Amino acid sequence: MKIELSTLKKSERLSLSLRKLFEQYSYRKFSMNRMEEYSFYAQNMNFLPSKNIITFSDVDGRLMALKPDITLSIAKTANLSEELTKLYYIESVFRVSKEAGGFAELNQMGLECLGNITDYTIVEVVALALKSLQQMDAEEHALDVSHQGLVEGLLQSVGVKADDIFKVKEYIAEKNTHDLEKYAEKAGFDAQRIVKFISLPGDVANGIKALYEIAEGNITMETAIKEIETVTNAIKSPYIRLQTSLVSDTDYYNGILFNGYISTIPTPVITGGRYDNLLVRMGKAGIGGIGFAICFDALERYMRSQIASARPTYVYYDETVDVSRVFSAAEAVTSGGGIAKVVTVLPDDANEGNTIDLVSSNGGRR
């Protein structure tokens, strides 16, 4: 079978080239059912980005849900007999989409690595996220990197109380220093170090130096900075940026975090990170997990009209023309690699050059 690449949408070509990339690093494709029992999500709400889930009753009365997330199901069901289980998937998830103004079926491709996660594993997954971005052929791309331990250590060392953490994280994610300062005054903590943290530039080398200063010896922060350093030293790409505003608002991630952007799309196209917490929750303590998802819907929305719009050849016929003549005329066009559009009414743009007129040649009306 010969596949004409020009007939594929850019997102379809991307999906194929990413499959090749992931297979090269010995990830195996994994397929799954689109449904899950609702009780599974009810127990794990803190790991979901939104509490809105499509539910329905199965024939036996069980309350079922259409999957809003794939990683949760992989963490639950993956057979973890090997030292490292490396998977990728192309699946639909059902979530509330701001763009659609309601529930939407979102196309996702993702990669997961479960088991004994070493520094090398982290480097490999982050590098694959970066390579995936590169394959999108955008004018510019950037992979933001941060670590859940940075914010956690910082807030702990500044003495932010548990009640204030959610709000402070929100300000960090918005890069909002002005409202943070006002809030800190009321809540009674010193915001200066957090303000510095928010204002760090994206440049990795300078950013890491500044982070060590902000950490003031806090061990959680220093461990996190070292992990980022390990990754950036190994990959050495100018496209990796340090991004302190990258904060996870779910309980999902506990280690390195990363988001990928390309210049034509206003939202991240890749989101990922380390999620050991999730595995502990699934009764798999001691096993690590890291992965990322690529949002194909965002890509498709902004990568429109990439199909090469070859012009069709019109095959014009009416009831006076024998069907077998129409069929062989169409066959002649397609076997020559062209596009046949068989019509009984001539379109406005039809002319001698692009039309096989079976009616006139049949002596019929024109």
Place this chain on the structure above:
Amino acid sequence: MLNIALPKGRLGDKVYKLLDKLGYSCPELLEDNRKLVFENKQSSVRYFLVKPTDVATYVERGAADIGVVGKDILREKDYDLYELMDLKFGKCRMAIAARNGYQDDPDSVLRVATKYVNTAKRYFASVDREIEIIELHGSIELAPILDLSDVIVDIVETGSTLRENDMSVIKEIEDISARLIANKSSYRFKEAEIRELAEKIGKEI
């Protein structure tokens, strides 16, 4: 090229004057015409004049890289963007107001007229008060006068509209002012330009 969304009207004019002073000029914008897009290749800026409530949408979806918008609008919807700076102008307060002499009955469902539906809901939920929302789009002060609502939730600048209608503020919810916002993806790719602009503004205000 930096794409900047400005709100049509007084706030937008004020922001443009500030940006003009800082070197982000586009004289065409001051001409009396009906254009919506103004570009100046020399200072490498492109301005869009849009409805104030739409600025955040243009920025969130990347049609504009940055914009200026009131905090009242940012609080009303859950936008995913960066809020880089408090511009400290366009100052006013989000407040609850009622007719003078209004007595609250905590045993009743409070009827609230507002165009800030989510802000009102969030505030009354935080004080555990059951309310009925009456969504209006203008002349909110009319609602208590005609007994359409008990109170209103709205932005109050000087309070003169309230005074003229025999009303007053009974509770301030929060301070409002203009904010500089940025699209998250644009910030990646135009970080230096956006930071430079924010720093210049920071020095000026």
